[in-house]
Amino acid sequence: xxxxxxxxxxxxxxxxxxxxxxxxxxxxxxxxxxxxxxxxxxxxxxxxxxxxxxxxxxxxxxxxxxxxxxxxxxxxxxxxxxxxxxxxxxxxxxxxxxxxxxxxxxxxxxxxxxxxxxxxxxxxxxxxxxxxxxxxxxxxxxxxxxxxxxxxxxxxxxxxxxxxxxxxxxxxxxxxxxxxxxxxxxxxxxxxxxxxxxxxxxxxxxxxxxxxxxxxxxxxxxxxxxxxxxxxxxxxxxxxxxxxxxxxxxxxxxxxxxxxxxxxxxxxxxxxxxxxxxxxxxxxxxxxxx
Numbered sequence: 363x364x365x366x367x368x369x370x371x372x373x374x375x376x377x378x379x380x381x382x383x384x385x386x387x388x389x390x391x392x393x394x395x396x397x398x399x400x401x402x403x404x405x406x407x408x409x410x411x412x413x414x415x416x417x418x419x420x421x422x423x424x425x426x427x428x429x430x431x432x433x434x435x436x437x438x439x440x441x442x443x444x445x446x447x448x449x450x451x452x453x454x455x456x457x458x459x460x461x462x463x464x465x466x467x468x469x470x471x472x473x474x475x476x477x478x479x480x481x482x483x484x485x486x487x488x489x490x491x492x493x494x495x496x497x498x499x500x501x502x503x504x505x506x507x508x509x510x511x512x513x514x515x516x517x518x519x520x521x522x523x524x525x526x527x528x529x530x531x532x533x534x535x536x537x538x539x540x541x542x543x544x545x546x547x548x549x550x551x552x553x554x555x556x557x558x559x560x561x562x563x564x565x566x567x568x569x570x571x572x573x574x575x576x577x578x579x580x581x582x583x584x585x586x587x588x589x590x591x592x593x594x595x596x597x598x599x600x601x602x603x604x605x606x607x608x609x610x611x612x613x614x615x616x617x618x619x620x621x622x623x624x625x626x627x628x629x630x631x632x633x634x635x636x637x638x639x640x641x642x643x644x645x646x647x648x649x650x651x652x
Contacts, residue, residue, distance in 0.1 A: 378615020441589020
């Protein structure tokens with residue numbers, strides 16, 4: 363039946379990003395893709411990301427965090443999920459600074475000066491086409507040749523592409539709600555130019571300090587919030603010199619402050635993390651899981 367039967371979990375929320383946190387640091391157990399999908403089912407605890415804490419692999423880190431999308435695929439990074447993980451461990455330990463490890467590398471987290479707010483160092487953005495990755499060479503990834511619709515009158519075109527531990531494509535538009543992202547998102551996520559699929563964002567630059575955005579998240583779908591997409595969008599806008607390096611990102615689920623640091627180029631994400639409830643997994647969820 364698996365190690366997750368009757369195991370405790372925390373249901374949390376990062377500006378509308380539905381997060382489930384499972385602490386397996388005291389266990390040799392791992393979570394399979396089938397188990398992740400079972401948890402996400404209507405009979406389970408539907409989520410955008412499942413954050414699984416496993417024993418540390420690197421000295422002076424709190425945990426190795428595996429991140430699952432609700433289709434069972436694994437993600438390298440999830441900013442909203444990391445704030446939720448950080449909040450849980452901050453409250454359990456009383457610490458004010460934590461370091462976690464993910465497939466994207468080491469992530470430092472801080473308890474914010476405002477109660478309920480947390481900052482995550484999301485690391486360095488990557489711009490080289492091989493690092494994003496793309497299926498073909500583009501020397502300048504501030505814009506790439508990709509469009510939806512007729513060549514002479516495309517509906518969407520010329521996105522910026524960035525890796526924040528996972529691949530992002532940002533289309534610059536005047537109104538993020540004027541496009542059927544639920545229709546275009548799956549087509550673009552799975553476009554051949556993205557060998558590892560991609561997160562697809564529509565972004566409107568309001569002024570040099572504010573950006574409105576919506577995201578179709580790889581392996582999840584239309585989401586109220588995507589922290590790594592907010593980071594990628596902020597960086598892409600600053601790279602185009604259309605915004606300052608610190609911006610307020612306005613997502614359907616709420617706002618995030620993103621700073622692309624002048625020194626070191628790390629991307630800092632600050633926002634809230636909300637605890638909703640705790641529970642245990644119903645063993646029946648895993649009855650058919652091999």
